[in-house]
Amino acid sequence: MPLTRISLARGKSPDYLRALSDSLHRSLVEAFEVPPDDRFQIIHQHEPGELVFDRHYLGGPRSGDFVLFQITAGRPRSTGTKAGFYRRLVDRLAEAPGLRPEDVMVVISTTQLDDWSFAGGVASMVRDDRSAR
Amino acid sequence: MPLTRISLARGKSPDYLRALSDSLHRSLVEAFEVPPDDRFQIIHQHEPGELVFDRHYLGGPRSGDFVLFQITAGRPRSTGTKAGFYRRLVDRLAEAPGLRPEDVMVVISTTQLDDWSFAGGVASMVRDDRSAR
């Protein structure tokens, strides 16, 4: 159920973007209780000056390869699950596309189950609504 | 009070985008308790590879016409209201621009009334703040 906006500077190859997407999704499945086919991501590539970030706040040093993942989750996860996901994500991204952990920032927002309609005009996670259509 | 980010693949005409915008707004007014002149939308058009979605998860089959609506609402609505809105939205979008219900995904997030300043540096929905300026 998560939807993730991935923001980075323009200039990476399609293969690089695909690796970002794959490693994020793999981490969500492995460590954030997400089904394998629940994959929804939006990549925003930015021009110089559009992506503004401090190089050293609570980590870093961040480089021009900085990537920000803003995740809208469908239901709450525990602090332990979130922490495990953060660790898994930087490990997977280090493998592919080879992103430094210092360049990985994540922000999670949480919604409720009835906030999602995946398709067809139904409240996908509400049993009565799914059966009513 | 809702703000909606509309994400789709680049390549549609201005008339198509306008119809998306109109049908979304009409559905919000008709079925989500939104005033007619409370209209704020941001359209994000994406290059190939930037919009990542599973073709079949909880619906579909999704096509290249897939549109994702991420709505930030100003106050909670009931499950029934949300479900009614989802139905209305796919019906309106089927009329114009002729979007298949299978290609419509919606995610709603909720805020509080004092989270909104529409203009002029006031907390627009807080009565004391509005009268103080």
Place this chain on the structure above:
Amino acid sequence: MPLTRISLARGKSPDYLRALSDSLHRSLVEAFEVPPDDRFQIIHQHEPGELVFDRHYLGGPRSGDFVLFQITAGRPRSTGTKAGFYRRLVDRLAEAPGLRPEDVMVVISTTQLDDWSFAGGVASMVRDDRSAR
């Protein structure tokens, strides 16, 4: 801890965008309890037709210079703090880049402390996790 998406029509100079960014950040530090080096912003510049807004709803008249700030905050702030921030922001933006208060809209969303990983795969605001790595 806030992350802000800044949306406006394409066509402003790099200096103008920098002034938007600076005045937002200064306002957050001065009136929203944000540390000086906690600066994360994403600027989205939009083509004609992509930024849809009512010219008069609860304020305005809005012009083509309209800017929408969507802020994801790390923890709740009081109504008074939010109201003070809205006032400060329009004042700073009027100074530089010279934006009319009528063209400033703000929406805030709130998360929890464990929703943020600033870098390195740690839950940055959770003490045990920071010390564990």
